[in-house]
Amino acid sequence: MSYTVETATVSYCPSCGASLNARKTHEGERPYCPDCDLTLYRNPVPMARATVVDRDAALLIEMGEGRDEGAWALPGGHCLHDEPPRATAARELAEETGLAVDPSDLTLIGDGHLSFPDGAPMVSFNYAAATADATGTVAAADDAADARFWTRTEIEESPPLLRASGTKQVLDAIARFRTDG
Structure with missing residues (x-):
């Protein structure tokens, strides 16, 4: 064992x-x-994150606690022992932003390996969904201090994202799910 x-x-x-x-x-x-x-x-801890794309913007949260407090990132967190990453991403999105999506509506936009200064390794699975697949109203909750949509221009000019989120992955999600209506 x-x-x-x-x-x-x-x-x-x-x-x-x-x-x-x-x-x-x-x-x-x-x-x-x-x-x-x-x-x-000593294996990396799995985590999953998700964003919702509305026209040319992606939903991000401001971290409200922990080692990255004050930074902006994709909503997300640790996978539970019996939970697939896609289900984790959907659960965390709802807990932190008030928006709910069915896990089957999430599309993998990328992954990443993280090493924090305290030595804790993590792997992140990052997902996105179109705003048409989401229900609810955006409101920061759980460990998120704020939640709002960031436009492509805002992300490109002043990248708000943590390593775990992947600026390129979020921009790719905006391009993939972009709607003009």
Whole structure:
């Protein structure tokens, strides 16, 4: 059995609490518990994000807490243990912006690998949907301090996005879903 951890260093087994040793694997040396035969791996945490495109603009949120507080990004968050990324993106979009979309209406616009200063690695799956596929009213909620549509020009002239969001991916989504009506 193996176990995934997010932190860079681990001293005790998350299963039984015993002190860890090291074990060589085909991927290099890994923390290992000799008491319960558990090998620990440090894999990236999956997250998913989504935006809604309205004409030449994409919906973004201002991060209201955490390490990126004050930055603008695609609405999103961590995948739950039993949740596909597309469902995560739809759930987080609704929680943070008030707009709901069916996960099947989301189109993958890109992905990315993130490494934060504290060493936490993440992978991000980024989705978009047309405003015609969304219901609700835009209102910042959950951990979002604000939510609004950013035009293509605003994004190009003053990029508001975090690494996780991918400015190019958002601009591609605007081009793909753009409506003039």
